[in-house]
Amino acid sequence: MTGPARRKGLTPRSEDFSAWYNEAVQQAELADYSPVRGSMVIRPWGYGIWENMQRALDDMFKATGHSNAYFPLLIPMSFIEREKEHVEGFKPELAVVTHAGGKDLEEPYVIRPTSETIIYSMYAKWVQSYRDLPILLNQWANVMRWELRTRLFLRTAEFLWQEGHTAHATEAEADEEALRMLGVYRSFMEDWMGMPPLTGAKSESEKFAGAVRSYACEALMQDGRALQAGTSHMLGQNFARQFGLTFQSEQGREEYAWNTSWGVSTRLVGGLVMTHGDDVGVVVPPRLAPTQVIVVPIGRSDEQWAAVREAAERVVGGLGDAGVRVEADTRRHLSPGAKFFEWERKGVPVRVEIGPRDVARGEVVVVRRVTAPGEERKEGVGEGRAVAGMPARLEALQGRLLEAARARREAGTHRGEVSSIEELGALLDGGAGFVHSGWSGDPAVEERVKEATRATIRVIPGEEFRSAAAPERCVGGGKARMEVVWARAY
Amino acid sequence: MTGPARRKGLTPRSEDFSAWYNEAVQQAELADYSPVRGSMVIRPWGYGIWENMQRALDDMFKATGHSNAYFPLLIPMSFIEREKEHVEGFKPELAVVTHAGGKDLEEPYVIRPTSETIIYSMYAKWVQSYRDLPILLNQWANVMRWELRTRLFLRTAEFLWQEGHTAHATEAEADEEALRMLGVYRSFMEDWMGMPPLTGAKSESEKFAGAVRSYACEALMQDGRALQAGTSHMLGQNFARQFGLTFQSEQGREEYAWNTSWGVSTRLVGGLVMTHGDDVGVVVPPRLAPTQVIVVPIGRSDEQWAAVREAAERVVGGLGDAGVRVEADTRRHLSPGAKFFEWERKGVPVRVEIGPRDVARGEVVVVRRVTAPGEERKEGVGEGRAVAGMPARLEALQGRLLEAARARREAGTHRGEVSSIEELGALLDGGAGFVHSGWSGDPAVEERVKEATRATIRVIPGEEFRSAAAPERCVGGGKARMEVVWARAY
Numbered sequence A, B: 001m002t003g004p005a006r007r008k009g010l011t012p013r014s015e016d017f018s019a020w021y022n023e024a025v026q027q028a029e030l031a032d033y034s035p036v037r038g039s040m041v042i043r044p045w046g047y048g049i050w051e052n053m054q055r056a057l058d059d060m061f062k063a064t065g066h067s068n069a070y071f072p073l074l075i076p077m078s079f080i081e082r083e084k085e086h087v088e089g090f091k092p093e094l095a096v097v098t099h100a101g102g103k104d105l106e107e108p109y110v111i112r113p114t115s116e117t118i119i120y121s122m123y124a125k126w127v128q129s130y131r132d133l134p135i136l137l138n139q140w141a142n143v144m145r146w147e148l149r150t151r152l153f154l155r156t157a158e159f160l161w162q163e164g165h166t167a168h169a170t171e172a173e174a175d176e177e178a179l180r181m182l183g184v185y186r187s188f189m190e191d192w193m194g195m196p197p198l199t200g201a202k203s204e205s206e207k208f209a210g211a212v213r214s215y216a217c218e219a220l221m222q223d224g225r226a227l228q229a230g231t232s233h234m235l236g237q238n239f240a241r242q243f244g245l246t247f248q249s250e251q252g253r254e255e256y257a258w259n260t261s262w263g264v265s266t267r268l269v270g271g272l273v274m275t276h277g278d279d280v281g282v283v284v285p286p287r288l289a290p291t292q293v294i295v296v297p298i299g300r301s302d303e304q305w306a307a308v309r310e311a312a313e314r315v316v317g318g319l320g321d322a323g324v325r326v327e328a329d330t331r332r333h334l335s336p337g338a339k340f341f342e343w344e345r346k347g348v349p350v351r352v353e354i355g356p357r358d359v360a361r362g363e364v365v366v367v368r369r370v371t372a373p374g375e376e377r378k379e380g381v382g383e384g385r386a387v388a389g390m391p392a393r394l395e396a397l398q399g400r401l402l403e404a405a406r407a408r409r410e411a412g413t414h415r416g417e418v419s420s421i422e423e424l425g426a427l428l429d430g431g432a433g434f435v436h437s438g439w440s441g442d443p444a445v446e447e448r449v450k451e452a453t454r455a456t457i458r459v460i461p462g463e464e465f466r467s468a469a470a471p472e473r474c475v476g477g478g479k480a481r482m483e484v485v486w487a488r489a490y
Helices: A017-027 A044-063 A084-093 A116-126 A171-191 A238-243 A267-276 A302-321 A336-346 A356-361 A383-388 A390-411 A421-429 A443-453 B017-027 B044-063 B084-093 B116-126 B171-191 B238-243 B267-276 B302-321 B336-346 B356-361 B383-388 B390-411 B421-429 B443-453
Strands: A031-033 A040-042 A074-076 A095-100 A103-111 A135-144 A158-168 A198-201 A213-220 A226-236 A246-248 A254-256 A258-265 A293-297 A326-328 A350-354 A363-368 A378-382 A434-439 A456-461 A482-487 B031-033 B040-042 B074-076 B095-100 B103-111 B135-144 B158-168 B198-201 B213-220 B226-236 B246-248 B254-256 B258-265 B293-297 B326-328 B350-354 B363-368 B378-382 B434-439 B456-461 B482-487
Touching: A017 A031, A017 A267, A031 B116, A040 A044, A044 A135, A044 A158, A044 A171, A044 A267, A084 A238, A095 B103, A103 B095, A116 A135, A116 A158, A116 A238, A116 A258, A116 B031, A135 B135, A158 A171, A171 A198, A171 A213, A171 A226, A171 A258, A213 A390, A213 A456, A213 A482, A226 A238, A226 A267, A238 A258, A258 A267, A267 A390, A293 A302, A293 A336, A302 A326, A302 A350, A302 A356, A302 A383, A336 A350, A350 A356, A350 A390, A356 A363, A363 A383, A363 A390, A378 A383, A383 A390, A421 A434, A421 A443, A421 A482, A434 A456, A443 A456, B017 B031, B017 B267, B040 B044, B044 B135, B044 B158, B044 B171, B044 B267, B084 B238, B116 B135, B116 B158, B116 B238, B116 B258, B158 B171, B171 B198, B171 B213, B171 B226, B171 B258, B213 B390, B213 B456, B213 B482, B226 B238, B226 B267, B238 B258, B258 B267, B267 B390, B293 B302, B293 B336, B302 B326, B302 B350, B302 B356, B302 B383, B336 B350, B350 B356, B350 B390, B356 B363, B363 B383, B363 B390, B378 B383, B383 B390, B421 B434, B421 B443, B421 B482, B434 B456, B443 B456
Parallel strands: A293 A326, A293 A350, B293 B326, B293 B350
Antiparallel strands: A031 A040, A074 A103, A095 A103, A095 B095, A135 A158, A158 A258, A198 A213, A198 A456, A213 A226, A226 A258, A246 A254, A350 A363, A363 A378, A434 A482, A456 A482, B031 B040, B074 B103, B095 B103, B135 B158, B158 B258, B198 B213, B198 B456, B213 B226, B226 B258, B246 B254, B350 B363, B363 B378, B434 B482, B456 B482
């Protein structure tokens, strides 16, 4: 996979964002298509980003009191069918195992599209008294939803995710948990991904199949479309009733438990690409980059090569000691230009070039993958100072990516009064990403907006995202009962 | 799940090892049965052990140059069928998806029983030249083999594992890789699990379906049966030929690549239980224990409780700072005895009890889960000394578990000349676990031994496990061509 064929540039984002995305993902070797319909292969660079996401999220889950566990991949068909809304939501996308161990099965199993049913059936077995609550578990797993149109990372038949499943004694506690995890997701997306989401509640028509209330993180991609990047659900007692998840309360009464579930998936990797990528390729925020700094020694003769390799090893050692994830690219059959091209496309935050003249001067050349306006892309720095300053340089880059994404989101958000569906459509066509408006709460208005503009209600925004002046009129006419945010979404 | 019902003792190992195992696993809350045939639920305590195993192994894989990636769960039926021995080995155990997204599939998919076929089909796409080799990837995943008789952790329809898959330019390099990973497994089992395995090659009849050579780690359980705990395979060019995995060599020739695959699974958790457990319950080696020290404050009045809780918090803080995984059990509705019982059953290595009189003396009581002969189980220690000495105490316990397991393995190994199949059977009936003997290499002898004694060749032992004097006679009569180790196995 080396050589000139790979040096072809990407389709520019402005020309065809969707083509750019597919090329960027594949050429950065984040993922590849597989021979299995709708399933992808996550390659080491993409999986490395996912591993870093997992580690950060897992630490946050544990810090909020959760433990990991693992439940079966297969779910009896009868379990999925028990919660009425749940089965309606998921049935069209199920993959079904009808045959196993050389025999037809008496009852078919489905490959989990999500695990509420199997998990709450186990909780029902484990919980007797209020003292056994809350149960705060999370599972890292693969799930399967047979989608018709798939896109690498964004929508695949199989994907990797985590699903948190909790059980509580009261509704208030469950709602608090659902909101807490929404907050964890938001912090993660901001602090680690540099992808600041809008958060809030879903409308009735957009909520999870089987939930009482759904909350979501919605991020704005560079093409102005929203990406649902994480969801957290207060499931009420819906599943508890179907699976007999009861407990004896402190007062000695038999009561149904209250559940929540919440999840994020490998879709986040796609969100990261569409948030930070440029026409050169992917840009990975330093905190998630499997390799934060790539060191490229440059020398022709064997003598030069020995000198620059030695310097490169010293820099790698120094950066490693400083806690930086660093690698040296010592392949001799590739030109420096080919290496630069490859690592820029992959989105490594910083490159350090070391040539014979740099060695003679005790310097290295530090090259940033992304620059702020007016900032130099390349700079010659004394070797020691380059090493010592690297953690701060990486943190600064992390902050800059978040700022830029936040500025893009603000620039793409329309907050004034929107008086009609036509105006909403015109705003979206004119480049607005998130459009705030008033809404009566009538699902028919949602439906009309969707037909006319392809936009849906992404969230009923949380307090911190509401407009200073609450909108007074519903976008569909009449009085508004609440503020909502519309967008065309992935 | 609290209260007197849980205080029932386990069936003693000497009475019924198999019953003891099932009870120990469930009552320690390592795992539970699920409503899905042959699939289990891994509960937080069991999953926490698996997470620690994963982390240690993953670090070792990365230190030997491997990266992680992820390949599809589903494999087209035609892929599985391509390698003749492979499909013969796995076909009877396949779970088959025939229906998805509301339609019957044109070609059924199988849920991966192992991923050679799908992975090497991708390598074929990625590899052009010798410069693209070696490929050194690992995948953490779930797999499915529809087993008739299942046992928690030891044999389940679905299990979690890692599967390494590599591609090399030469046979020598592939064989070196297969042996390197066998060594990684052996080190992991010794250093982390305290479960010293015997290593060596499998006989033809016992090797992996599709491999040229299989290597294995075989550990001796307390009941004298062997557990195959990890395997590493040199696959030759078998899969490369079926999937067109070729490369242009340095000399410009088109050649097939050489593959290896290697894996360990959640079965290791079962091996850990059967290596260290006692009649009280599970014993978890400190390096793998999710909680290494449980602190139990003991006080009746609120005043006493405040004092012991304060001391407990101090100890937890101190131990946490020292890098010890520690937790305080502050449940007030449970008696100290009930707590001791629960944590001993789970196998937490060390308990620290703090009562009012201890607080007055500035002491705590340190209680070991396992003691060496002549060692006190409980000892009063100054609080500061207890905290400062804990890492060393845990390491000593880790070492002691390995020593004990090694001594048991040696005591259970018979190395003298074995002159007949009858003698081999008598040795096994008399309590021998591993029996070394000579073997002619004739599969008919293997078959006869199996029928007469239920033992199989576990390995053709590696150099370090061979007897000082090579056996001269085959156990089935005639001249020996090699030394082998027999055992009854899980």
